[in-house]
Amino acid sequence: MLYTSTRNNNVRVESASAIARGISADGGLYVSTEIPRISTEEFEAIAVMTYNERAAYVLSKFLTDFTAEELSKCVADAYTGKFGGENIAPIESVNNSKYVLELWHGPTCAFKDMALQLLPHLLKTSVRKISDGREIVILVATSGDTGKAALEGFKDVDGTKIIVFYPEDGVSNIQKLQMVTQEGGNVGVCAVKGNFDDCQTGVKKIFTDPAIAEVLSENNMAFSSANSINWGRLAPQIVYYISAYADMMNNGEIDYDGEKVNIVVPTGNFGNILAAYYAKLMGLPVGKLICASNENNVLTDFINTGVYDRNRAFRTTMSPSMDILISSNLERLLFHLSGGDSERVSRWMHELSTTGRYEVDDDVKQQLSEMFCADFCNDESTQAAIREEYQSDGYLIDTHTAVAFSVYDKYVAATGDAGTPAIIVSTASPYKFSESVLGAVSEEILADNEFDIINELSVVSGTPIPAPLLNLRGKEVRFGDVCTAKDMKAQVFKMLGVENNPKTRELVYANA
Numbered sequence: 001m002l003y004t005s006t007r008n009n010n011v012r013v014e015s016a017s018a019i020a021r022g023i024s025a026d027g028g029l030y031v032s033t034e035i036p037r038i039s040t041e042e043f044e045a046i047a048v049m050t051y052n053e054r055a056a057y058v059l060s061k062f063l064t065d066f067t068a069e070e071l072s073k074c075v076a077d078a079y080t081g082k083f084g085g086e087n088i089a090p091i092e093s094v095n096n097s098k099y100v101l102e103l104w105h106g107p108t109c110a111f112k113d114m115a116l117q118l119l120p121h122l123l124k125t126s127v128r129k130i131s132d133g134r135e136i137v138i139l140v141a142t143s144g145d146t147g148k149a150a151l152e153g154f155k156d157v158d159g160t161k162i163i164v165f166y167p168e169d170g171v172s173n174i175q176k177l178q179m180v181t182q183e184g185g186n187v188g189v190c191a192v193k194g195n196f197d198d199c200q201t202g203v204k205k206i207f208t209d210p211a212i213a214e215v216l217s218e219n220n221m222a223f224s225s226a227n228s229i230n231w232g233r234l235a236p237q238i239v240y241y242i243s244a245y246a247d248m249m250n251n252g253e254i255d256y257d258g259e260k261v262n263i264v265v266p267t268g269n270f271g272n273i274l275a276a277y278y279a280k281l282m283g284l285p286v287g288k289l290i291c292a293s294n295e296n297n298v299l300t301d302f303i304n305t306g307v308y309d310r311n312r313a314f315r316t317t318m319s320p321s322m323d324i325l326i327s328s329n330l331e332r333l334l335f336h337l338s339g340g341d342s343e344r345v346s347r348w349m350h351e352l353s354t355t356g357r358y359e360v361d362d363d364v365k366q367q368l369s370e371m372f373c374a375d376f377c378n379d380e381s382t383q384a385a386i387r388e389e390y391q392s393d394g395y396l397i398d399t400h401t402a403v404a405f406s407v408y409d410k411y412v413a414a415t416g417d418a419g420t421p422a423i424i425v426s427t428a429s430p431y432k433f434s435e436s437v438l439g440a441v442s443e444e445i446l447a448d449n450e451f452d453i454i455n456e457l458s459v460v461s462g463t464p465i466p467a468p469l470l471n472l473r474g475k476e477v478r479f480g481d482v483c484t485a486k487d488m489k490a491q492v493f494k495m496l497g498v499e500n501n502p503k504t505r506e507l508v509y510a511n512a
């Protein structure tokens with residue numbers, strides 16, 4: 001299995017290179033040149049496997065340059081003992097045809113753990129395969145969830161170091177606490193005076209500065225990326241769709257002869273729903289892929305009209321992990337729907353970066369409307385969905401998951417398709433967004449700080465607080481540094497322990 005670039009379909013690399021590099025030199029994303037299939041007999045075999053076995057099996061179809069032993073080890077190191085229960089991605093039947101795929105039982109209580117627990121091991125193995133055994137340095141700019149999930153994933157993975165920058169006033173208290181109390185000998189965290197864009201711009205500058213790369217190289221280190229366009233983050237996400245279907249077969253909830261399911265995904269960067277699309281192409285019997293957005297509904301419009309237009313106001317909502325106007329992983333879908341036409345994809349992406357808008361051709365529009373449905377909801381409907389789901393089924397959902405519930409109801413109302421079993425993807429624990437969730441299920445909020453709100457939510461709903469959030473209280477703060485955007489470079493050198501190298505000093509001075 002080889003990989004090509006969405007912006008140059010002459011590129012051919014193996015998966016280890018695609019994962020180690022993260023992004024193609026032409027600015028495109030790596031995509032596999034073929035989509036492997038899973039036959040009906042294979043589904044039956046998968047049904048009796050554990051989650052780890054399913055993961056190694058599905059990954060072996062895409063990462064053909066990895067040995068079976070390497071994949072099993074990566075998966076075991078990633079998932080064993082790190083997630084709440086036996087089944088790390090359980091599917092809950094909440095009523096009639098609604099099934100909720102809970103992806104938040106990992107160490108940070110959000111679905112990004114599913115990929116970010118595995119990526120460090122895939123990355124480490126990839127770098128070892130393609131060369132040189134240099135130490136990998138991961139830089140992350142985060143608006144909250146990704147930073148913590150990446151820290152947990154890379155924590156004490158040897159051969160790696162990770163440094164996370166977050167905007168000083170741009171993350172929630174819980175998110176900040178989760179990061180500044182991070183354990184591990186190879187981690188660093190620093191607040192930046194500025195917003196998320198300042199962090200991201202700073203990280204990109206450091207990442208692409210040849211002089212800094214040279215300093216790292218001399219110290220036997222090299223940068224790599226953990227962001228959501230890395231193929232090593234996408235591939236692990238395909239697994240849980242196949243696993244969920246297998247669990248439903250085992251539970252007698254769907255027929256063995258290929259009964260279709262709809263899949264509803266609360267979407268931001270288009271990574272999670274793209275993984276569902278890949279699962280469908282591999283042979284998973286999927287009816288509609290339902291793309292649920294909040295008021296930043298650029299994807300709703302795109303799927304319904306074929307016009308992508310980011311020229312609109314950015315809205316801050318109660319589902320912040322979906323507050324996104326540029327969904328990077330959509331580029332991969334465009335590549336596949338255009339029949340691998342990297343020239344067209346390059347043109348659209350160029351239009352996006354220059355005018356903020358592009359319109360796809362009729363062939364692409366037609367496939368979009370055959371496979372996908374899309375809608376959005378505002379904060380009021382989000383809270384209403386939390387309340388209704390809690391009152392009717394006694395099931396507590398977070399704000400992101402609630403967007404999916406709300407949009408699914410709209411889908412059923414519009415199409416009458418209530419009979420097809422629906423997998424609704426749940427991306428975060430309700431306790432991660434306690435205030436909004438409590439506000440939806442309770443008349444008034446008595447508590448006035450984050451921890452008391454969490455406790456109150458637990459008392460009101462009678463559900464347990466996830467251990468990783470409970471344990472935050474009273475945890476030692478390890479990272480109090482705050483820097484300006486200009487000082488990020490010096491922070492990186494300091495955290496890597498190369499600040500006293502003469503060349504490094506020169507670089508820091510040059511910037512001062």
Ligand SMILES: *Cc1c(COP(=O)(O)O)cnc(C)c1O
Nearest residue numbers: 267268269270271272321427428
């Ligand atoms: C990142 C995130 C999403 C969006 O997922 P994409 O893959 O970016 O579409 C949804 N919900 C939560 C809780 C997230 O953290």
